Amino acid sequence: MASPVDHAHAPTPARNLLYLVAFKLRALLMVPLVAVLVLCTRWRFDRDLDDWLIGLPLFLAGVALRVWSQVHLRYRLRDGHALATSGPYAYVRNPVYFGNALLLSAVAVLCELPWMIPVTIVYAACVYGLAVRYEETRLEKRFGEEFRRYCAQVPRWLVRRPRARDTVRPQRATWWRAAAVEWQCLLLLAVPIVKECLEGVLPAY
Numbered sequence: 050m051a052s053p054v055d056h057a058h059a060p061t062p063a064r065n066l067l068y069l070v071a072f073k074l075r076a077l078l079m080v081p082l083v084a085v086l087v088l089c090t091r092w093r094f095d096r097d098l099d100d101w102l103i104g105l106p107l108f109l110a111g112v113a114l115r116v117w118s119q120v121h122l123r124y125r126l127r128d129g130h131a132l133a134t135s136g137p138y139a140y141v142r143n144p145v146y147f148g149n150a151l152l153l154s155a156v157a158v159l160c161e162l163p164w165m166i167p168v169t170i171v172y173a174a175c176v177y178g179l180a181v182r183y184e185e186t187r188l189e190k191r192f193g194e195e196f197r198r199y200c201a202q203v204p205r206w207l208v209r210r211p212r213a214r215d216t217v218r219p220q221r222a223t224w225w226r227a228a229a230v231e232w233q234c235l236l237l238l239a240v241p242i243v244k245e246c247l248e249g250v251l252p253a254y
Contacts, residue, residue, distance in 0.1 A: 071179035111151030
């Protein structure tokens with residue numbers, strides 16, 4: 050059965066260090082991208098209402114995906130440490146990172162830079178792609194054959210329909226708790242507000 054880590058072609062120590070650094074600093078590595086979204090004034094799509102009509106639903110979709118993931122992951126809720134395989138994890142192995150990409154793409158729209166969406170997705174894919182390598186190595190050590198079976202059934206990035214219907218029914222209180230620990234997502238809405246406040250101060254480039 051295929052393993053997420055190909056032991057016949059194990060990564061070098063330098064590459065393992067790169068994966069570890071990307072995992073540990075994955076949030077901080079988004080700061081340069083956010084800074085570009087704030088400071089860039091070139092090719093702005095200056096349509097305030099359209100920006101929010103498009104960007105806000107996209108932003109809420111990213112938040113909803115993160116909350117749904119947290120309901121089943123339960124890591125930040127401290128409700129146990131079982132391998133998450135239900136909910137969005139039945140479709141793809143990294144739904145939280147998909148949610149993050151949606152959030153960052155929404156911020157690009159709200160910053161009147163829709164052309165930055167492909168750049169945002171590629172940048173996020175590079176950072177999260179490295180971070181996932183470390184995460185999967187750690188999960189394989191922890192869950193062993195259970196995690197290897199999961200990897201054989203569910204793709205890392207390509208969303209696929211589950212083979213069996215997910216019958217997990219999390220309690221409603223769990224959804225509220227998951228939403229409560231994901232409140233920091235709303236801080237990203239400050240990015241377009243800061244950009245708006247700096248309008249007239251930022252040079253055109």
